[in-house]
Amino acid sequence: MSQGRAVKLAALQAALAAEEAAVYGYGVAGAHMSGGGYARAYADTVAHQRARDALVQMIIALGGQPRASAVAYQLPQAVRSAADARSLAASLELQVAAAYRGLVATPSADLRKLGAIAMQQAAVRATRWSGQTQAFPGLANPG
């Protein structure tokens, strides 16, 4: 396997792992939400599922084997209330932003663009949940 392809595959696999963890985490978060919060958690879950499916296709197209998702993930925090759930959703998004950072370091302009846009979308979703912004989302690993 060429070195360039290995770099791309490693970055795509890292993004895929974060998307799988986000889908799992949103399942937990959504269970503690109702009304508008639940609707947004549902919409964000769908966004992460679509991103995951796109990454799987890209990994296969590059001749790689998409890493299987885990049965369960260690969540960064306990969730007992809607406030906990919003905070979990925000931290899942920042982890997703950090995971896409690797794509921005690949030599491929297409993957860089994909990574940068995914980082923007994750930061936007994190801010919708937390009301807070960060100077460097995804740059220092929040987890």
Add this chain to the structure above:
Amino acid sequence: MPQTGQPTPSRRAVLAATAAGSLALAGCRGIAALGPPPKPGPAVTTLRAAITAEERIIAQYEAALTVFSGREKATGPLKSILAEHHSHLARLRSVLVVPPGLPTSPSPSQSPSAPPAGRREALAGLITAERSAAARLTQQLLHMPSATAQLMASISASEAAHVIVLDTAGTA
């Protein structure tokens, strides 16, 4: 690793801002320790453009704050976003290494932004500025050294998120 503070040399893309390259850097052991200086050129020009864009957006926030004076609910979020832009500027500047004897910035005098007509105009102007800054960085990072590209991607993500806060400030 701490999120703020000095980036470590290994994580830091150092761009030498001179066409004279190695000649101008010959006496500088600090740079030499990081290896031969990367070729100056488009990356330096792009980085300088990103720095100028941050300076402009900072000037625009400062002008906007004047029309919100006394309204704590709006100035609080605006000031915290402004602080993040100052962090962006500092980190972008830290990537650009200017050898002694060369000007630190191609445009040393950043003219202050004209004050917006009103609060609504101020917020709309900031939202437009944040959106176009994020879009510009997304293009600029495509051909930058990896670590600088990651920094620019993170800044673009921060700017995209600022729009959410500005939108909320507009409806509050």
